[in-house]
Amino acid sequence: MANYAMRIMRLHSRLALPLAGSRSHSFHFHSFMSRSFSTAQSYQAVRPQNSLPAAYYRGGTSRAVFFKQHDLPKNRGEWSDIFRGVIGSPDPHGRQLDGLGGGISSLSKICVVGKSSREDADVDYTFVALGIKDDDVDYSSNCGNMTSAVGPFAVDERLVDVQTTGSDNTTTVRIHNTNTGKIIHSTFLISDDGSEAASSGEFAIDGVSGHAARIQLDFVDPAGSRTGKLLPTGNPVDVFDGINVTCIDVGNPCCFVRAADLNVEANITPDEIDTHPVLLSQLNSLRRQAGVAMGIADSPAAVPGSVPKIGLVGPPATNSRAISQNQTAETVDLLIRALSVGQPHKAVPITVALSIAAAARVPGSVVAACVQQELVDPAGITVGHASGKLLVGAQFESDGRLACATVYRTARRIMEGRVFWK
Known part of the structure; x- marks a missing residue:
């Protein structure tokens, strides 16, 4: 800062500007220097960015930032501001360039995974959809595409004990989706060394280039996720x-x-x-x-x-x-x-x-x-x-109940480390 002041004094000397004498010149010069020092001091006082452990996964035709639940604040009221900062919302330009969102709904997502609160599941999974241009943080629904990445994330992060079955080295992770209260069974391959969910394979899904390991998602008793009924109005039309x-x-x-x-x-x-x-x-x-x-x-x-x-x-x-x-x-x-x-x-x-x-x-x-x-x-x-x-x-029982719905997807871990937000 002293060097900066000396440069100002030399500039005044070259321009023959008085550094003293005239009250107006003296006032403006000292006001300028006070503002400069004040700006420097306020800059030094700016706190560092926030950060948390996180991972970034593609699930089906979507992508999302994944958090382990125990890394987030226990007070869920604090989650929304974190998620907006991480994704880069709201962004009036609709691009989310200051975060990990991609400017479209399928890329503006958060997944939170932790140990399950239910005996019939291995992990709890909460899905969060974020608005792009607005500050909406929506916990009201599940995302089937991102569900395909939940099992692999649970294995990669050692949230479950891997137990493979059969000669093809597959495992099943039972997922409790907290948004809907429903159970999904995710069955997929484990890498040969048992260290992570397999990503390489011969299965392809439209909308995603290349091939990958297949993931089978069985949505158990999926009807009435929010309304309690297959036909919420009671009518087919x-x-x-x-x-x-x-x-x-x-x-x-x-x-x-x-x-x-x-x-x-x-x-x-x-x-x-x-x-x-x-x-x-x-x-x-x-x-x-x-x-x-x-x-x-x-x-x-x-x-x-x-x-x-x-x-x-x-x-x-x-x-x-x-x-x-x-x-x-x-x-x-x-x-x-x-x-x-x-x-x-x-x-x-x-x-x-x-x-x-x-x-x-x-x-x-x-x-x-x-x-x-x-x-x-x-x-x-x-x-x-x-x-x-x-x-x-879709498998229906003889009494008309929807027992299970099945779909096949792929998923892949793209990045893990720490994510930063202001």
Whole structure:
């Protein structure tokens, strides 16, 4: 700082500016120097950034920051500010450049994993969706894609004792999702040395480049995750704004509408949904009315951004785009274009796919009306989404109860260390 003052004095000397004499010059000079010293002192007083141990995982077609629950404050009221800082929200520019978010809903996520509070599970898992331009921190729903990374994270972080079965060195982690109260069994390979969840393999999912180790997710008794019922309104079809809508709750509350009823093609692209003059507002209106009818909120304005999720459905298309996308009647059973937190999803949320598979088996639903009689794969419903296709299985008991829904994903640890936020 002394050197800085000497440079100022030499500058005054070169410019023939008096350092004393005139009261005005003396006043301005000493005021300037006082502000400079004050600024330096306040700069030295700035505290360092906050940090916590964390990891970054891809799960299915999403990514999220993972925390071990015991590393976070015991007071959950303190979590939200941490998560906003880590992800970089709110960001009026919508890019989350100052955090680990990616500017789209599938990349603006947090997962918290710890020892389970239930005897029928190995770990507790809490999913958190964060707004991008706003400060919303939403604990109201699960993310099926990120669920695929929970088992591998639990193994990688030694939160569970690994017990492999069979000759293929697989293990199963029983996951209790605290958002929905539901149990998911995650079955996957362990590396040959037993040190971590396997990442290399020959399984591929649409929307993610390359191949990886397959992860089987069995959602046990998944109906009524939030509402307690497979059909929360009691009806296979309800009418909102003059449009037929099916409301169903499997993994997450969802609602489905035929694309044709909104005068669009079922294989419309996410960009076309985004730029359509009225489609997003129409879908938001239907979603909010469905949320009230499902008992999620008392008014449309109070319906959270994450649930119910909404999707446009339709039968396999025959146009040239469907052929180029490999989404014809020979390759998929129906088409879905899903929205997540108000944004068109680049693929399909897993919980939406689970609801689709169940709704396809509900007579009279808008989904069942779109599914062709003979399935492409008898193991389940093959869903055509914006990035490819996905096979989803749904097992019903003889009494009509949905016993289990199954989907296959991949996941991978990308980074671990410490994450910083201001």
